[in-house]
Amino acid sequence: MSARWQDLVVLVALVVASALVALAAVALLHRVLRRIGRRAELVAELAARAYRPGQVLAVALAVHLVLLGGTTTGAWRDPLLHALLLVSIGATAWLVAALLMVVEDVALARIRTDVRDNRHARRMHTQITLIRRVTVVVVAVLAGGTMLVTFPSARAAGTTLLASASVIGAIAALAAQSLLGNVFAGMQIAFSDAIRLDDVVVVEGQWGRIEDITLTYVVVHVWDDRRLILPTSYFMKTPFENWTRRESALLGTVEIDLDWTAPVAAMRDELRRVAEGTDLWDGRVCVLQVTEATHALVRVRALVSAADGPTLWDLRCLVREGLVDWLRREHPDSLPRVRVAAPDRPSRSDSAAAPTPPAAASGSDGDARVFGETADGERREQTFSGPHRS
Known part of the structure; x- marks a missing residue:
């Protein structure tokens, strides 16, 4: 065996040995770290997320160092070293992103959202989630740029690109105007506190909860388990309802149209009994008022309060069902009715037996007709239709 092949075999053995040593060390x-992580949550998360990128980075660096120190030369050596350098850059970016995500996960775990007033916690969750996505994108872009710089042709093209940066920037801005608008809107949402994760909103006539917020779109979990996907710029341009902007507690109404004979005082007592008999009511507001009394019906409005939007919906339905059932059982006469009153008309026999009243004198009230057979009626008839012709 020639000396060249011997050197190659030794180099391969060193590469394999260095890779195995690197894997064993990792x-x-x-x-x-896992043993320490039993007592420290941060270390446990670090051990779980950094294991794979750590293996790739350790093996790439070990093999790269062995090849740099080897004496074997060949056409394959430089491309292999370059490939290992690219792998090392990618693994480093992977490891950095994993470390950043560990820190963000630990921060999210310490901010509890299972409390009654979780507005601040949901705001922090929204901001940390968007910051995580931004950091991952930034790390990936930096890693890709670093990889491109390792190519001599890319470095040479960099000078030309910098010279025409203004033109390229203008073209890119026009081409990606919608995308960039959504990205900036996503950042604005994260720090303007307009919406947060788990906020109850009404958008496009749909009632739902904010399930996810990304840099380009927002996912709304609609009440019937559908998902409404909206661009982030929508929430910066279009008015929408946020039921949990300041606090999760809400007021809700139940309106019922009833007859004028409805017992309002007794109905108010029944509303209080229904509200006190359920855990859905938070004990703040329970009011019944007559808000309208026009035409044939009166409108009664029950105002109740609950801890959050979903609970309020169930409470409103429960109150409506309870009042309707109570009215149907105890006061059926109070349900909406349509009254029809016919005027009293004399019968045919009464009309025949009644004497004909004498003609009234001029200017008297004996004749109620406008164009009657009186002197005044004759004059009025001649005025509007002209004199009679014989």
Whole structure:
């Protein structure tokens, strides 16, 4: 065997040995971190997320160092070193992104949203979630730029690109105007506190909860388990309802149209009984008022309060069902009715027996007709239709 082949075999053996040593070192470090992580949540998350990128980075660096120190030369050596450099850059970016996500996950775990007043916690969750996505994108862009710089042709093209940066920037801005608008809107949503994760909103006539917020779109979980996907710019341009902007507690109304004979005082007591008999009511507001009394019906409005939007919906339905059932059982006469009153008309026999009244004198009230057979009626008839012709 020639000396060249001997050097190649030795180099391959060193590469394999260095890779195995790197993997063993990473595995040992992983076990140590997992043992420490039993008492520290941050270390446990770090051990779980950094294990795979740590393996790739350790092997790439170990093999790269062995090849740099080797004496074997060949056409394959420089491309392999370049490939290992690219792998090292990618693994480093992967590891950095994993470390940042560990920090963000730990921060999210410490901010509890299972409390009654979780407005501040949901705001922090929204901001941290969007910051996580931004950091991952920034790390990926920096890693891609660093990889491109390692190519000599890319470095040479960089000078030309910088010279025409203004033109390229203008073209890119026009081409990606919608995308960039959504990205900036996503950042504005994160820090303007317009909407947060788990906010109850009404958009496009749909009632739902904010399920996810990304840099380009927002996912609204509609009440019937559909998902409404809206661009982030929608929430910066279009009015929408946010039921949990300041606090989750809400007021809701139940309106019922009834007959004028409805017992309002007794109905008010029944509303209080229904509200006090359920855990859906938070004990703040329970009011019944007559808001309209026009034409044939009166409108009664029950105002109740609940801890959040979904609870309020169930409470309104419960109050409506309870009042309707109570009215149907206890006061059926109070339900809406249509009254029809016919005028009293004399019968045919009464009309025949009644004497004919004498003609009234001029200017008297004996004749109620406008154009009657009186002197005044004759004059009025001649005025509007002209004199009679014989």
